[in-house]
Amino acid sequence: MESLLVSALVVAIAEIGDKTQLLAIILATRFKKPVPIILGILVATLANHALAALAGSLVSGLFDGAWFKWAIAVSFVAMAAWALIPDKADDDLPGGAGRYGVFLTTTIAFFLVEMGDKTQIATVALGARFHDVFWVAAGTTLGMMVANIPAVYLGEAATKIVPLKYVRLGAALIFLGLGIWAGVEAMR
Template identity: 35%
Template sequence: MDALVPAFIIALLAEFGDRTQLLAMALGDRYRRSGAVIAGIALAAILNMAIAGAIGMEIAAYIPHRPVQLLTGIALILAASGVAFRVKAPPTVETWRLGAFLSSAGAFFILAFGDKTQFAIGALAAGSGYPWLAAAGGAAGVTVANVPAAILGERWPQVAPLRWARIAAGILLGLAGIVLIIMALQIG
């Protein structure tokens, strides 16, 4: 549980109002098959977070705990700054002819590969000692964050106060990052 729940919360906060949610909205509206879109998003999230967990496990083998804790704090601050800035529109998938599931899985995997959430979960996986729990929590958080966007489509921003949610998520991620950095540097 040391990695599962924090990873879930970090991923959920980092994805709220992100480009991935805009993509989930577009996919939900285009295909009108939210179940297939969500399944594709879940598969892409599992793959991306498994990569993060594997990289985190590899990092943990070579770097001591305090520097990894510092890295995790920096990753959370970077995720917070990414949440705070205006989101650019995701790439269009209008011309993709792979169907709801494969288009969602492919587009989501490409868009989320190497993003702030994957970086933060990789750092958490390195520091937690439970990289696969971190990966599982991250995948669940990403999926849960995108379910309402896939179901509601373009109505999602009207239902959820995305601007304020992004600000709150940025503050929470930033504070968590600062706490980790202070702990890593043994300040105070």
């Protein structure tokens, strides 16, 4: 249960102002069809984060030494620094739904934009930390949905509710805390 809750909290906070949340806002503004957009985000996130959590879990099983535990701790600290950097929407977003429709366009765009994103890398680190692919993927997906459903329904107004610099600072502090926690465990 800890892996679910920590994963959901970390990703929900890290996702605010992230490029994938900006993509959700752009898609919502462009297509004005929230249900297929939300379903596309859900499917893309489940697939992407399940693979990321699996990769983290497998890699951590191969490298179970103290140095690997330190690498996980350092990766969380690096994520803390990365969380402080504002994201911008990519310029190469789809121009229209075309023949694929809103759902498939959203699914493909979200899956691709999430590759190498800080929430995906956080999912890899969480998978390595907790060794629980199912609950980590479920938690990170829940966090993505908690952050993106309001973005889809509220569009650009969602980014004005809470100043993003404070959200980024909060996310950085959570990642830093996880890094310290992992570092303490690496010392044992």
